[in-house]
Amino acid sequence: MKILLVEDDADTRSYVSAGLQARGHSVDESGDGNDGLLRATQHDYDVIVLDRMLPARDGMSVLRNLRSCGTHAKVLMLTALGDVDARIEGMEAGADDYLGKPFALNELIARLNAISRRGAHTHTLTCLRIGDMELDLILQRVHRGERQIHLHPREWDLLKFLALHADEVVTRAMLLEHVWGYQSSPHTNLVDTHVCRLRGKIERDFLGPRMLRTIRGEGYMLSAKRD
Incomplete structure (x- = not known):
């Protein structure tokens, strides 16, 4: 991805930039708004990482100007203002x-990967396929091979989100936010418990590679690729 990083703190900017470049991004x-x-x-970017508190022009003003002039780059805002009202604004x-x-760099990168792909799936696809597993997005049914896998609504939401980001690391915080609607990451094993149940349903009694993997220290990945 081609990324613009707008951040006034030099240490944070250097840390994030180095981490993104190490993963192959431009x-x-x-350092200011x-x-x-x-x-x-003046340039085309896939994603803009935009700090909210900036000198010369604050991040909200930058964002509004970008949207008013029709810039289509995805924007991820960074801020120390973590309350719900600031987020909604x-x-x-x-x-x-x-x-x-x-924030953790892995969380930032996972979110960038997610928003860079957002909008390319749900408006055009009616099904998702990962290996021999197929998700019917209209009927909300899951098959692996010829067998239907029966899921509870929350398990379906969890699997769908993972499938939309197949072969990518999805963090627990992302799952709490997008599947459960939590805006923070409480100390809970809610995600781990549901992932464990989902893993049992989509992997137990099936041949082939394991599909729902735990990425230590980062989150989870749904993939049909062999280790």
Whole structure:
């Protein structure tokens, strides 16, 4: 991906930029709102990582200007303002996702991967296939081979989100937010419990590679690829 990183804290900017480049992304950096807005309107970016509290021009002003001039780049906002009202304001202004500080680099990268693919699935696809497993998005049914797998509604939501991001690491925080609607990550084993149950249903008694993997220290990945 081609990414614009607009962040005034030099240490944070250097840390995030190095992490993104280490994963093969192209990164341009900016330290204030005016320069960030200028770069965003002069170049085509896949994703803009935008700090909310910026000198010269704050992140909300940058975001509103970008959307008013028709910039289609996905925008992930970073901010120390993690309350619900601040999040809603950012999303209503056109942000595609919102990540509070402090944050883990793996969480940031997982969210960037997610929003970069968002919009390419649900409006055009009626089914998803991962290996020999098929999800019918209309009837909300799951088959692996010739066998139907019966899921509870929450298990379906969990599997669908993982399938939409197949072969990508999905963090627990992302699942809590997008499957359960939580805006924070409480100390709970809710995700792990549901993943364990889902894993049993989609893997038990089936031949072939395991599909729902735990990525230690990061989250989960749904994949038909062999280890």
